[in-house]
Amino acid sequence: MNIVIQMQKNNQNTRNLLPLTNFEGSLANKVYLVLRTAILSLVYHPGEILRKREICGKLGVSRSPVSEAIAILASEGLVNVVPKAGTYVSLFSMDEIKEGAFLREALELAAVEYLVDKITDDQLAQLYQNLGEQEALISGGDFDAFYVKDSKMHELIMSFTGFKRLRTLAESSWVQVNRARHLNLPSPGRIQETVNEHRNIIKAIEAGNHQQARTATRNHLRQLIKYLEPLEIERPELFEPS
Amino acid sequence: MNIVIQMQKNNQNTRNLLPLTNFEGSLANKVYLVLRTAILSLVYHPGEILRKREICGKLGVSRSPVSEAIAILASEGLVNVVPKAGTYVSLFSMDEIKEGAFLREALELAAVEYLVDKITDDQLAQLYQNLGEQEALISGGDFDAFYVKDSKMHELIMSFTGFKRLRTLAESSWVQVNRARHLNLPSPGRIQETVNEHRNIIKAIEAGNHQQARTATRNHLRQLIKYLEPLEIERPELFEPS
DNA sequence: ATGAATTGACTAACATGTTAGATTGAATGC
DNA sequence: GCATTCAATCTAACATGTTAGTCAATTCAT
Numbered sequence: 001m002n003i004v005i006q007m008q009k010n011n012q013n014t015r016n017l018l019p020l021t022n023f024e025g026s027l028a029n030k031v032y033l034v035l036r037t038a039i040l041s042l043v044y045h046p047g048e049i050l051r052k053r054e055i056c057g058k059l060g061v062s063r064s065p066v067s068e069a070i071a072i073l074a075s076e077g078l079v080n081v082v083p084k085a086g087t088y089v090s091l092f093s094m095d096e097i098k099e100g101a102f103l104r105e106a107l108e109l110a111a112v113e114y115l116v117d118k119i120t121d122d123q124l125a126q127l128y129q130n131l132g133e134q135e136a137l138i139s140g141g142d143f144d145a146f147y148v149k150d151s152k153m154h155e156l157i158m159s160f161t162g163f164k165r166l167r168t169l170a171e172s173s174w175v176q177v178n179r180a181r182h183l184n185l186p187s188p189g190r191i192q193e194t195v196n197e198h199r200n201i202i203k204a205i206e207a208g209n210h211q212q213a214r215t216a217t218r219n220h221l222r223q224l225i226k227y228l229e230p231l232e233i234e235r236p237e238l239f240e241p242s
Numbered sequence: 243m244n245i246v247i248q249m250q251k252n253n254q255n256t257r258n259l260l261p262l263t264n265f266e267g268s269l270a271n272k273v274y275l276v277l278r279t280a281i282l283s284l285v286y287h288p289g290e291i292l293r294k295r296e297i298c299g300k301l302g303v304s305r306s307p308v309s310e311a312i313a314i315l316a317s318e319g320l321v322n323v324v325p326k327a328g329t330y331v332s333l334f335s336m337d338e339i340k341e342g343a344f345l346r347e348a349l350e351l352a353a354v355e356y357l358v359d360k361i362t363d364d365q366l367a368q369l370y371q372n373l374g375e376q377e378a379l380i381s382g383g384d385f386d387a388f389y390v391k392d393s394k395m396h397e398l399i400m401s402f403t404g405f406k407r408l409r410t411l412a413e414s415s416w417v418q419v420n421r422a423r424h425l426n427l428p429s430p431g432r433i434q435e436t437v438n439e440h441r442n443i444i445k446a447i448e449a450g451n452h453q454q455a456r457t458a459t460r461n462h463l464r465q466l467i468k469y470l471e472p473l474e475i476e477r478p479e480l481f482e483p484s
Numbered sequence: 485a486t487g488a489a490t491t492g493a494c495t496a497a498c499a500t501g502t503t504a505g506a507t508t509g510a511a512t513g514c
Numbered sequence: 515g516c517a518t519t520c521a522a523t524c525t526a527a528c529a530t531g532t533t534a535g536t537c538a539a540t541t542c543a544t
Contacts, residue, residue: 026526075314084535099408169411306499323527
């Protein structure tokens with residue numbers, strides 16, 4: 001018995017958490033970002049219990065900032081707090097993933113349509129610059145590097161509206177989709193398709209065509225869901241029973 | 243000096259906070275709802291400092307739940323936490339109000355468009371039922387009662403999508419607009435117009451007309467902003483300097 | 485073997501003590 | 515009279531102690 005407990009402790013202690021110094025802001029905010037990163041990259045598995053004391057020890061902080069961090073994670077839906085019992089990493093839920101995709105689509109469609117009338121030449125140039133960098137990565141097969149550029153492009157579009165909370169909100173809505181994305185590797189041909197979809201969006205914005213911009217954006221965002229839907233059958237243990 | 247302080251304390255102690263028992267959930271959640279209600283109804287004025295100790299005393303709780311409540315209010319943008327200095331009720335910001343309106347429009351347009359294809363007969367009946375109740379209130383001039391029905395209708399639309407977070411998110415986005423709304427009384431004729439706009443939305447959904455549903459919803463949501471824009475000039479002390 | 489009851493370990497929630505940084509306003513120098 | 519300094523006072527942030535609810539393993543009765 002003692003041996004089993006010891007093994008669990010070892011497994012958890014050797015778990016790979018980023019150091020607090022990688023992040024900025026209050027201690028609570030740093031802890032929040034550390035935990036969020038760990039949950040999104042599946043270092044903590046869906047359904048797993050989150051041990052406050054272990055986190056305190058590993059990060060060298062007291063329970064206050066950890067509690068505050070967990071409260072924020074709970075409001076985002078990344079963890080599930082059971083009063084007086086424990087905090088658990090949320091299981092995937094296909095309903096929540098679909099809702100996240102819906103919210104993201106709602107926000108991004110509005111952003112794109114807003115930009116159709118208001119985008120500046122400089123902003124357009126930045127988008128094309130980013131698109132060029134994406135193209136340069138097509139043949140390399142470096143999915144991670146490509147994904148960074150991909151995210152960056154969506155961030156650019158959000159920030160160009162000038163609405164400060166929009167980006168945060170979109171990312172927070174998208175978070176479950178983003179976590180699920182880590183479960184499967186993208187197919188090689190998908191990168192080329194993605195770049196084409198991105199180009200369609202930018203061109204429609206440039207052309208000032210509302211309807212086309214909406215269609216291109218919607219089409220692009222709905223691709224990912226297609227790849228995620230089979231996961232519920234392939235990895236049922238990570239999903240909420242429905 | 244002592245007299246002045248005493249007067250301030252009296253002013254604050256007689257302030258009208260709802261009792262904790264009006265709300266449910268954890269103590270922290272109750273405190274959050276008490277404070278949120280007070281801020282939205284302008285019991286606490288924009289720019290005013292929020293005294294934790296006073297709140298603790300008045301509600302009979304310790305600082306922990308109050309701190310957690312304030313953290314959530316801060317994430318919503320209703321208060322402004324200055325580290326090691328103080329927490330202040332956020333000033334109005336026309337930019338934030340416009341952003342709130344943008345986000346709400348994005349979400350509600352998506353919801354309405356979603357419902358155009360998926361609404362059930364029973365749901366439509368509920369909307370018409372609500373619309374009838376609105377009509378009954380037109381002549382009475384009871385703005386508060388009408389506003390309850392108005393909010394209820396938008397809630398219905400959001401909930402009919404089946405997306406659980408959508409309603410919360412829309413309300414949270416809208417919160418600054420909602421607070422600003424308390425600053426001016428609606429004009430009597432506006433109620434009739436509002437009901438007409440609501441009817442247009444429902445009819446477009448019923449007709450299954452995407453474009454018309456979008457136009458009707460957008461048109462309706464953009465009315466309120468027109469009434470709010472003059473406030474920045476009429477009540478500059480409540481707004482952030484821009 | 486099986487199911488209910490119980491107990492003990494674990495946890496979040498809450499209370500309270502401590503620290504450090506910001507603000508304010510009075511005292512000081514010019 | 516006016517700017518500057520500096521100390522008293524305020525606050526959020528953080529640490530730690532306490533309480534009470536939950537859960538799971540084990541025991542005990544059947």
